[in-house]
Amino acid sequence: MPGNLFHPHELTVTGPSFIFRSTHIHTCIHTYTAFSGVLNGDFVDYEGTETSTFVTVPEGSQDLTGWTIGASVRRIKSGDSAWGSVSSVSGNFFTCIHNNRAGGLISTVLSGMQIGSLYSVTWNERDRPGYQSRALTVKIGGCEGVDISSEHTVPDGWETKQATFVATAASTVLCFITAGGTEDGSIFLDAIAAQIGEETPRLRKKRCPQAEAPD
Numbered sequence: 283m284p285g286n287l288f289h290p291h292e293l294t295v296t297g298p299s300f301i302f303r304s305t306h307i308h309t310c311i312h313t314y315t316a317f318s319g320v321l322n323g324d325f326v327d328y329e330g331t332e333t334s335t336f337v338t339v340p341e342g343s344q345d346l347t348g349w350t351i352g353a354s355v356r357r358i359k360s361g362d363s364a365w366g367s368v369s370s371v372s373g374n375f376f377t378c379i380h381n382n383r384a385g386g387l388i389s390t391v392l393s394g395m396q397i398g399s400l401y402s403v404t405w406n407e408r409d410r411p412g413y414q415s416r417a418l419t420v421k422i423g424g425c426e427g428v429d430i431s432s433e434h435t436v437p438d439g440w441e442t443k444q445a446t447f448v449a450t451a452a453s454t455v456l457c458f459i460t461a462g463g464t465e466d467g468s469i470f471l472d473a474i475a476a477q478i479g480e481e482t483p484r485l486r487k488k489r490c491p492q493a494e495a496p497d
């Protein structure tokens with residue numbers, strides 16, 4: 283009957299034909315799930331109680347909406363003189379992986395992805411004025427996952443960066459991580475976003491048809 287993915291005729295098929303149909307059904311399920319993007323990628327939303335121009339978000343805190351905190355992080359108001367009078371890129375705040383020499387991370391969940399489709403992540407990065415610079419790595423699949431931007435030293439002023447990946451799961455953890463340094467220093471991050479990219483020609487062949495008549 284129309285709309286029934288498990289049409290009785292299909293269930294009787296064995297061998298390679300059945301394997302093809304199973305893969306096809308799986309792809310179609312994810313076509314209709316909305317991509318989450320990055321929640322609070324401009325760091326404007328804050329659920330804590332501190333009200334100063336910069337606040338400490340400790341490891342394990344849920345105060346920075348949408349983000350998981352590893353090691354010490356600061357949420358800093360644009361132009362705060364205590365942090366080099368750096369202006370934010372978007373909204374009125376940016377975030378800082380601080381923790382001086384020990385390094386740290388922030389991570390968030392991307393969900394609603396279509397397996398096999400291309401996604402891009404954009405972000406803005408820089409160091410803290412007057413302090414040792416830091417190397418940043420961006421990963422998917424968790425903070426011990428796969429590099430989408432290999433370890434690199436962040437610049438002295440804001441730069442917009444982009445990386446792409448092909449989804450291998452409907453959801454994944456996007457992680458920004460630094461190993462720290464030998465002197466005090468920080469990484470500033472802002473305007474983090476993720477978008478659905480264009481599919482490659484090879485993957486485009488697997489897209490679901492508009493309607494599929496039963497055999």
Ligand SMILES: [Ca+2]
Nearest residue numbers: 324372373375
């Ligand atoms: Ca911001």
